[in-house]
Amino acid sequence: MRRRLIQSTLAVVLVVISVFGVSLVIVETRTISHSARERVESEAVRLAGIVDRRLLGAETVDAEVLRDQVADGQYAVIGIPGREPIEVGSKPSGNVIHATAKGGQGETVRVEEPRSSVAREVGRTMLIIGLVALLAVVAAVLLAIRQANRLTSPLTDLAETAERLGSGDPRPRHKRYGVPELDRVADVLDSSAERIARMLTAERRLAADASHQLRTPLTALSMRLEEITLTDDLDTVKEEANVALAQVERLTDVVDRLLTNSRDPRNGSAVSFDLDEVIQQQIAEWRPAYRSVGRAIVTSGKRHLQAVGTPGAVAQVLAALIENSLMHGDGTVALRTRVTGNQAVVEVTDEGPGVPADLGARIFERAISGRNSTGIGLAVARDLAEADGGRLELLQAQPPVFGLFLSRTPPPKDQEEEQTVR
Structure with missing residues (x-):
């Protein structure tokens, strides 16, 4: 040219x-x-x-x-x-x-x-x-060379940008050339690069979230299947198989939830549900893991609370908090329920050293971890809570207290019970 x-x-x-x-x-x-x-x-x-x-x-x-x-x-x-x-x-x-x-x-x-x-x-x-x-x-040759360089150099840059996009490098260059037609092409390429970058980020985030969120249910399912293979008692086999089937259903719900959030985090299927059922389910699933390390997990607070949200997502948030306490905390883990205004609150605390002062509110950022972990669990938990219209906060750093706030649907009769389950 x-x-x-x-x-x-x-x-x-x-x-x-x-x-x-x-x-x-x-x-x-x-x-x-x-x-x-x-x-x-x-x-x-x-x-x-x-x-x-x-x-x-x-x-x-x-x-x-x-x-x-x-x-x-x-x-x-x-x-x-x-x-x-x-x-x-x-x-x-x-x-x-x-x-x-x-x-x-x-x-x-x-x-x-x-x-x-x-x-x-x-x-x-x-x-x-x-x-x-x-x-x-x-003079004409010099002017022609200058004009040719002015036109061909941008085309070379644009070709290199398109080649970088094709090779998986979506960084926009934000470079303009003073030629309206070429600047228009550069605008389109930069917009495409930004869209590709967002899509790649979403795909990588989905892969990381799926890897983290599916790890715990798959581990629990493997433990159930191992228990089935180690027993000859038919009743025990049936009981463990039923539990395994329930975990498969929750695993399916986790996958569906991850896919739904990857497309549009606001697309939730919020319903009114019994918060006690979700908490008891998590207690039953995590109690063997805590017993194996000599620790306990308990619940207390208001009972029969009706919350608005997606039970599967709430279960994933609580599972992330319980797992976080198991990995980084110490002593007894307590799940306390209470009411504040028109919200039901589930607090998860333990007797460990808590969140380091240098992390603070950054604990919910991705890749931020106090120890050698992925730093994804709490970030995913907060995203799930916000997608359900709730929120997840660090209420206290030492000892650690995490609070899950959900919209509350009051029952016909306000029943308040204080009970501790071990």
Whole structure:
């Protein structure tokens, strides 16, 4: 493209120079020839006037006297009646330009000038025109190269940007070139890069969330299946199989929830549900894991609370908090339920050292962890809570107290019971 731009610009300039240059040469040649003829005629008239004046004054008229009156390169013949013709200068050979003038005393003056002088003057003029044309061509080539670089360099940049997008590097360049059409293409590519970056981020986030959220249900399901393989009691097998089926259903719900949130986090299927059922389910699932490390998990607080949300999502949030206490906390883990305003609150606390002071509210950011963990669980838990219209907060750092706030649907009779389950 660069070569085509230079060639096309150069072709246009050459055509313009040819048209105007040839016309200018013709005009200048005619002008020089006409000027030379007028100059010779003027010299003839002037010389005739000098001869006429000297004749009237009875002065001498000869070649010696008139030699200084004839310009170099010119030849003059003065004819006086009754005398021999007087020749001044060297007679030119070849083509000449001549003019004849007559005086008042009957004398005639013929002035000749070689046409080669006109040719030399025309040659000098054509040389000047040629130099100007050459400068114009050089300027045109330089301008064409500059313009070609201005147009082709952005196209090269845009091609590199498109190639980077195709290779999986969606960083926008935010570079503009001062050419509206090219800037429009750059705008579109940058917008596409930002959309691709958002999609890639969403896909990576979905993969990380799925890996983290599915790990615990799959581990629990594996433990149930191992217990089935280790027992010959049919009743135990049925009981464990039923529990495993329930966990498979929750696992399916986790997958559906992750996919739904990856498309639109606001798409929830909130319903009114019994908060106690979700808490007891989590207690039953996590009690074996706590017992295996010599720790306990208990519940207390208001009973028969009706909350608005998605039971599966609430269960995932509580599972993330319980698992966090198991991995990073110590002592007994307590799930306390209470009411504040029109909200039901589930607090999860333990007797561990709590959240380090340097983390604080950043504990919910992705990749932020107090120990060697993924740093995804609490971030996913907060996203799930907010998608259900609730919120997850760190109420106290030491000892740690996490609070899950959900919209509350009060029951027909407000039953308040304080009970601890071990």
